[in-house]
Amino acid sequence: MVGKKGLQQIYTDIKIVKIQGATNIAKAAVRAWRLAPGATTEKKLLSLRPTEPMLAHVVKLLEEGVPASEVMGHFDSAQKKMNAEVEKLLRGKKKLVVMTHCHSTNVLKALIALRRKKKFSVVHTEARPLYQGRKTARDLSRAGVSVETFVDSGMDEALEKADVVLLGADALLKKGVVNKVGSEAIARLASLRRVPVWVVADSWKFAPKGVKIEERDFDEVWAGAPRNVRVRNPAFEFVGKRFLKGVISELGRKSWDEFVKAQKND
Ligand code: RI2
Secondary structure (H helix, E strand, C coil), rough: CHHHHHHHHHHHHHHCCCCCHHHHHHHHHHHHHHHHHHHHHHHHHHCCCCCCHHHHHHHHHHHHHHHHHHHHHHHHHHHHHHHHHHHHCCCCCCEEEEEECCCCCCHHHHHHHHHHCCEEEEEEEEECCCHHHHHHHHHHHHCCEEEECCHHHHHHHHHHHHCCCECCEEECCEEEEEEECCCHHHHHHHHHHCCEEECCCCCHHEEECCCCCEEEECHHHHHCCCCCCCCCCEEEEEHHHCCCCCEECEEECCCCHHHHCCCCCC
């Protein structure tokens, strides 16, 4: 009975974005599977966040019989490799300012690991409507990193200060990345300003067939909007590879095409 309640709680927390970010969602899926392995759990988990291929990848592995402990072990070992690659990329730069958007566990952990090796500061945007950027600011501040917060529409002001942009990812596609809404404008403006944009993401987010972009409840944006106003809330958007230097994953730092080549494309 306790297990069932725990399971419902995991589903709700994923749905309402209390559990947020591709990695945390995938880890929660493993916890759900441990409570109730099988087809019903699989179906339910897959219905919760359509833009999260890592969730689908993890469920597939569990369904094929890969032990939950092995799946869980992947996340930490992949993160360590991403941390090392981010350090290699950024260690030479003096007076480093890193820009990021929303909240990405992969980006955050890499930055927190970098903090032990060199001094840098972060500029970031809030990521309306759920203000997930504030979690980024809190996590970095706790780790002793100086942070400047900008509203989303101040993204160009933030970019003016940045030496590099590190974006997380929900889905890595053949032709670019799907990430939190706002990422595309940031990447386009960064390319005008010649600020390099790297995606830091676990390769388990690769989705060769693409993903459905999740449009969330309009209430998150404007509850009680006037009649005739249709409030839109697409949570993610696609950023083409031409705006990206490439992807930093546990497979190393690669251009987009090199990364895609290293994947199984079925
Ligand atoms: P991790 C988030 O989406 C953001 O789009 C973020 O860039 C991505 O997940 C990062 O994933 P949401 O699920 O690096 O919180 O945390 O809406 O795996």
